[in-house]
Amino acid sequence: MSSRDTILKALREAAPGGVEAPAMYTPDAPAADLLESFEFRLKACGGELAVLRSVEELAPLLSARWPDLAERSVYSTNPAAVPTSLPEAAFTDTAALQHLDLAIVDGCECVAENAAVWVPAGAVPHRSLLYLAEHLVLIVRRDALLPTMHEAYARLAQRGDTSGYFIAGPSKTSDIAQCLVIGAQGPRSCLVCMVGDA
Amino acid sequence: MSARTEAHPPAAARFLDDGAHAAWHDAALWNVRDRRDKAAASVPDWERLREQATRIKQHTLAHLPDYLEQFERAARAAGATVHWAKDPEEFRVLVHGLLKQHGVTSVAKSKSMLTEECALNPYLEAQGIEVVDTDLGERVVQLNQEHPSHIVLPAIHLNKQQIGRIFEKNLGTAPGNDSAEELTEAARQDLRARYLHAQAGITGVNFAVAETGTLVVCTNEANADLGMTVPKLHIACMGLEKLVPRFEDLAVFTRLLARSGTGQAITAYTSHVTGPAPGSELHIVLLDNGRSALLARDRFRNALKCIRCGACMNTCPVFRRSGGHSYNHVIPGPIGSVLAPNVAFEQTETLPFASSLCGSCTEVCPVKIDLHKQLLYWREELAKEGRVPLSKQLGAHVFTFVATRPWLFKLGGRMMRLSLRITPRALVYGPWNAWGKRRELPVPPKRSYLDGGRP
Incomplete structure (x- = not known):
């Protein structure tokens, strides 16, 4: 008998069965204003928020932040706002992507309780660029802001979007004597740009 | 399982020899526990959420073989290959076979207690494959040639100076440099080069979804994410118990995990992998190693609900004052002490005796495992097998004799209060009094609690 069958047989003998699945969970209504809560949580995990009226405000914002933006290596899923400077051949070449300065990526659901932003795996030509980029900018719509993970997962389940990443702030670690260091191995900063009306 | 079998008390005593460090360890973990409390309090429905989590797990475990088959079908449909291993040996051979088949000589491995459980690193290294642990804490203990002392904070037993010396020796940082920022930067530069060099990434799994075949991996450093997206081969290793039935159930667990573990609202990266990336391969290895046997034990089955957040370790007065290595088991602390005997x-x-049975672990457990009860049940099992030392047996017999005779209990108490007051210090604090080691006994009250001598 294969290991698979041996294990499943042992589990069939061991599993008690009979326990009903609980109904889907309904969270308590949030007390705070969603945008306020999102910003508070994002700051707490080392990220920053910019609220924009339209995506045209993005290019000046980033130029002010990185005055040498034009010389930097940039990948953007939103070329109308900021163009990609990386040659297309580098999109799937991890050796080239390791020198990526800035990834500007469209996100979907944003979660007020923890500042997580959903980025579908298919949003980028190579998944690694989300992590190899030195800095990450996420562009999200104000009306995609939801109270908790429950509302976010419900939407993902509904549209069958099961490959992707919840990203909350930059990479970080406290592994050296519990001292918090922002910029562990992935992006050193994470700017979330929230565009439009609620 | 490696033969690390020193008993807990002598190992704990050694940890306490460095009093200043032991005090730091205690305070650092209590600080994490404190952050966990604040994070839990920020969720108004926290207790209802814990109840939902334990019920989802209860249901999943009750139907585990069905959910595993469903998971296997869904993961295959998404393009992953699913493997099954009964024990650590089969697991090691299987993983090595996959690496060999793909011509892999270097692996980037993120945190996975399961690979520790199976002693995967030494096996692969003996076969000539380089394994780089990429979680910073795990990298530190790997360079120091030891094991993690905590499942979430692997290097919590080391201070900055010690880590500085380890990096000086292995990464060439300046002598005396103990800046957390600079040491982290040195590790970043070293590790980022290694992802590009590695031909495979090995990761653990935090949750797996039966309905969709999805794997969820949670990290703060982005190390698992780099490991599973840069190389073209991703091997995900998971215990049979990681399943949840529905994709939406993930909301319950991602809300609980980081808040319980570190007091964060969520980990920086919560990655969902359903099938391989275009042009890549995904292999999922399912491990039993005693899990099916644990499922068959009515009183201990609940331990399989564990989501490895580490909250029970941070809160445990014994863990905080004895350090993870003193348990000599891959998973230390209260949850380790109930998983190990299985x-x-x-x-x-x-x-099972490395606990005061205070129940704090049970109170903080996000999936409501009855940890302190299970510790007591394991003591019963050990007693049944005659594996409780004579001193403990005698003590239990004496206590039973006294506690069932109220007059004797009262007399004993009176004598104790009197003798503690008049006996010379050297006699009270001799080596025979385990309760007087490294601490002061409380000042005995004049009257007992029963006589109305309440404080």
Whole structure:
């Protein structure tokens, strides 16, 4: 008998069965204003928020932040706002992507309780660029802001979007004597740009 | 399972020899516990959420073989290959086979207690494959040639100076440099080059979804994410118990995990992998190693609900004051002490006693495992097998004799209060009094609690 069958047989003998699945969970209504809560949580995990009226405000914002933006290596899923400077051949070449300065990526659901932003795996030509980029900018719509993970997962389940990443702030670690260091191995900063009306 | 079988009490005593460091360890973990409390309090429905989590797990475990088959079908449909391993040996051979088949000579491995459980690193290294642990804490303990002392904070037993020296020796940082920022930067530069060099990434799994075949991996450093997206081969290793039935159930667990573990609202990266990336391969290895046996034990089955957040360790007064290495088991702390006897009953017989049974672990457990009760049940099992030391047996007999005779209990108490007051210090604090080691006994009250001497 294969290991698979041996294990499943042992589990069939061991599993008690009979326990009903609980109904889907309904969270308590949030007390705070969603945008306020999102910003508070994002700051707490080392990220920053910019609220924009339209995506045209993005290019000046980033130029002010990185005055040498034009010389930097940039990948953007939103070329109308900021163009990609990386040659297309580098999109799937991890050796080239390791020198990526800035990834500007469209996100979907944003979660007020923890500042997580959903980025579908298919949003980028190579998944690694989300992590190899030195800095990450996420562009999200104000009306995609939801109270908790429950509302976010419900939407993902509904549209069958099961490959992707919840990203909350930059990479970080406290592994050296519990001292918090922002910029562990992935992006050193994470700017979330929230565009439009609620 | 490696033969690390020193008993808990002598190992704990050694940890306490460095009093200043032990005090730091205690305070650092209590600080994490404190952050966990604040994070839990920020969720108004926290207790209802814990109840939902324990019920989802209860249901999943009750139907585990069905959910595993469903998971296997869904993961295959998404393009992943699913493998099954009964024990650590089969697991090691299987993983090595996959690496060999793909011509892999270098692996980037993120945190996975399961690969520790199976002693995967030494096996692969003996076969000539380089394994780089990429979680910063795990990298530190790997360079120092030891094991993690905590499942979430692997290097919590080391201070900055010690880590500085380890990096000086291995990464060439300046002598005396103990800046957390600079040491982290040195590790970043070293590790980022290694992802590009590695031909495979090995990761653990935090949750797996039966309905969709999805794997969820949670990290703060982005190390698992780099490991599973840069190389073209991703091997995900998971215990059979990681399943949840529905994709939407993930909301419950991602809300609980980081808040319980570190007091964060969520980990920086919560990655969902359903099938391989275009042009890549995904292999999922399912491990039993005693899990099906644990499922068959009515009183201990709940331990399989564990989501490895580490909250029970941070809150445990024994763990905080004895350090993870003193448990000599891959998973230390209260949860480790109830998992260990299931796989290594005779080698881990002191672990169910490494607890005051205060119940704090049960209170903080996000999936409501009855940890302190299970510790007591394992003591019963050990007693049944005659594996409780004579001193403990005698003590229990004497206490039973006294506690069932109220007059004797009262007399004993009176004598104790009197003798503690008049006996010379050297006699009270001799080596025979375990309660007087490294601490002051409380000042005995004049009257007992029963006589109305309440404080």
